[in-house]
Amino acid sequence: MKLDSKIPEGPVAEKWTKHKLNVKLVNPANRRKYSVIVVGSGLAGASAAATMAEQGYVVDCFTYNDSPRRAHSIAAQGGINAAKNYPNDGDSIYRLFYDTVKGGDFRAREANVYRLAEVSNQIIDHCVAQGIPFGREYGGYLDNRSFGGAQVSRTFYSRGQTGQQLLIGAYGALSKEIKKKTVTMYTRCEVIDVVVIDGQARGIISRNLVTGELTRHVADAVVLATGGYSNVFFLSTNAMACNASAAWRAYKKGAAFANPCYTQIHPTCIPVHGEYQSKLTLMSESLRNDGRIWVPKAKGDKRPANDIPEDERDYYLERKYPSFGNLVPRDLASRNAKIVCDEGYGVGPTGNAVYLDFAEAIERVGKDNIKAKYGNLFEMYNRITDEDPYTTPMMIFPAVHYTMGGLWVDYNLMTSLPGLYAIGECNFSDHGANRLGASALMQGLADGYFVLPNTINDYLASEKIPKVGTDHAAFAEAETVAQDKLDKLLAIKGNRTVDDFHRELGLLLWENCGMGRSEKGLKKALERIPQIREEFWKNVNVPGSADDLNQALEKANRVADFMEFAELMVKDALERTESCGGHFREESQTDEGEALRNDDEYAHVATWEFQGLDKEPALHKEPLVYEEVKLTQRSYK
Amino acid sequence: MKKNCALLSSIGQKLLIATSGLVMFILFLIPHMGGNILFLFGPDIFNSYAMHLHQMMPVVIGLRVLMLASITIHMAMTIKMSISNVQARGTRLSQKPSKERSLAARLMPLSGGMIFLFIVKHLLDFTISPPAVQMIEIDGYMAKDVYGMVYTQFQDPVQVIIYLLFMVAVGFHLSHALQSAVQTFGWYVPRKHSKIKLISMWVAIGMASTFAIIPVSALIYFHY
């Protein structure tokens, strides 16, 4: 496999403008002769489908939900970054670019990140024009806040529901095109496979989740906007049905998968309560602006938090990182929470939690001020845990939240499988080894509104895409394979539920491929995953039939893919013996226990190519060349 | 949307109901209440009012036509809307109403129906087939002793109780209707902690009680 990133020549600031001039265009009158399938209707999928339809392409858009508006982009709370520099605090496109590359621990492509920063301003313009109610100041102008430890205020927000508002904006744009019949929307339809004909992605097999019917859809290009794979861990902040299936099927059809080991673990989530727990709830990391994180100094101290005197508390982040204190980046905050809990200092019924205490802040600025800032978060915490954070310290623990890895894409966002594109969280491109707060929304919309609609022409105009119908043998074959797999799952009727297997897999990954990873643990996981998978295929119990709404079957089909994907993720983690961003390898740390990057050997994108079910995947390395940014070791001491 | 289509849309129907209701409220119910109060001031004043009203027959007829049209629209639209609302609701087996939904709101069809029956009865009693009425002389004209007719009618406690029951229906109907009309016309009233419901309720209680005073006073208090 040859990986050509197609990064344009020239200075980083001019690459995108130049590239837009160089890509081939499709004549407006001819665009309606081209059809594009978009899988997913989140920020990236909905915005891409709408924009391509505006340009004249015939678009089919698919979502497993009953409405495009339910995609998990909706859950993003904090905001969206842009380099507008409205607060006049020294922000610029270059600074946003630099911060993102540095925040990604120098494992992202410079050219892509610069483009992201460049189009960030257009996103805000567009969203305001769509009538998205961003927070405003009394003068009527847009307000910005500082987010995720950024040195400038560049985050636009709609209360604590920015993702919701942006998604509804994109859903509105999509609805506008549905009304014009330029987009055909397929709801409650899950994509089961990608169909490849003569080396080009030419369509999909989808399953109607209500009738169970498998249908074939042909197009000139296929776009995957299917989000991340956090749910491989079973417990994550992702929505219940978020999955890696479409991306994984694409991988098995020839699209390379990049950096699968890069996952982000968010430090401020509500801890796990019990075995029945189905998902984790994230609370905005803005809480760390005023809350102080601590654990008791004595191991296994079971006293209620308020009974532990001040001098018996260990404010471990303030102690270890005096200059950043509680505001260290996400990866450090998460990892340190795990360290203290592993050592036995954790609190709460499971011992897997640390305190986030607002007592001092309430004393300093008053309860009303704290309420004004965090009232909705405190309310949410209270609703879930039945505890009052104004009087008792919150308990928090890290949770899997976002995946920076994904399908490998070139500068045009095309995967290594011609005609197949990946946008949003589904691809690997912009966040390197760690994503900064308020950047996910920016990337999803950048890809969907501004990048893909400007690059997909290049493929459609220049490639020979022969006419094929859904009667092509490749469709029939993909459909048969999909049907056989569903039938097989239903036929097992074993003794364990799908969730039971998923939970076991998730826990294994969390322990061994979570916040801290070691060769020993990863090898153990690598040994165990195929065993779990084998048992899954022998002993899973999927009730019901394949010809109606069967949520257990949907779940089983997704978990079956996670069982395969998990192995690749662990392999990638094992291969990368350095620590970087969200990936902390215990063997690679400084004397002080901080992450140690190895730029000489690992300044590359680890890209995996499928070789067959029983064969080792092939590793291809795309070197990361830094022309603008000087690589430095992060320090927050 | 064409205007007639707009009128037959769900919001249009509501507007017709609210408008016809308000027409009856403003052009009929309020003046009628004002006239009735005069009963408390004795036969001379009340009979004089009745006579003057009689002398303005063209206006009265005009109002009667308007009332008939309003009642027809009000009821026709309500029935039409209620049927489609029942269809839209579907079958619910376990649903419970919340505290927000007042008794008045829930009883609107009942109170509305009662008011219709009352109007029929009221017209039969006093307009269409009134009992034999004495003629008296007022300011040199011969006029009906309307006061006597009303007084006689309400000497029967059964009639008074029936009348009062109907007034309860009027009160209930108005207490939901008034604030509902404000909402339907889109006059902006901040709803949270708003007093509109309370105001609507007190106006309704006030009007229904005022109407109720007449039979009660006829029965127990005034003897001219």
Add this chain to the structure above:
Amino acid sequence: MSDTINISLKVWRQNQGEEGHFEVYQAKDIDTSASFLEMLDVVNEQLTLNGKEPIAFEDDCREGICGACGVLVNGTTHGSHEKTTLCQLHMRKFKNNEQIVIEPFRAHPFTVIKDLVVDRSGLDAIITEGGYVSVKTGNAPEASTTPIKKELAEAAMDAAECIGCGACVAACPNGSAMLFTAAKVSQYALLPQGHPERKQRVEGMVGKMDELGFGSCSNEYECAVACPKGIDVQNIARLNREFIKASFM
């Protein structure tokens, strides 16, 4: 910190194309700190292992924002904890040995697909008729060109918080989608971006609402009580006014 309770569930079961009925299941040792949907997960695991079909219900984000979940719990949409979606309702709100009645959201346009899963695509169809600003990507002027009064932006945001769960329809004695429609119409009536299309928007959305067989508003405000996001019925007044302006002025 957490206790366990035993409950019995009276759940609506319905297969596609068949009549539905209630079935009663016992759920033992349910942790009170579990969410309502996690309780259903536990029940479903047991049903599966006993060779029965699990109860189909809708959910996705389980953090109260996607709007996918929602059933009638003891006769109340999303359960009786105010401003809370079903996924954020917790079992500590229930008593030991309580019977919980679970019924799908009911309204004529919400046909039951299976068990507790209903078809709410009518709400999307209403949005399709104009619940957006028709701006093409690339058309937008610089974001700060038009200042917008903070109060208006906040009121628009209040309306925009709607999650499209359909509780308002299911709680309305008339199966009306007025609060849902009003929230979207209000958002764009309050913001200058929405003004060029306000006439087409309100007519299109109300027309579609009627066409799909949603009922009309009788101002009883059950919708606002049911709304897990606290959308105010003031928005319905605003919708009415937009409609009057569009149709008669």
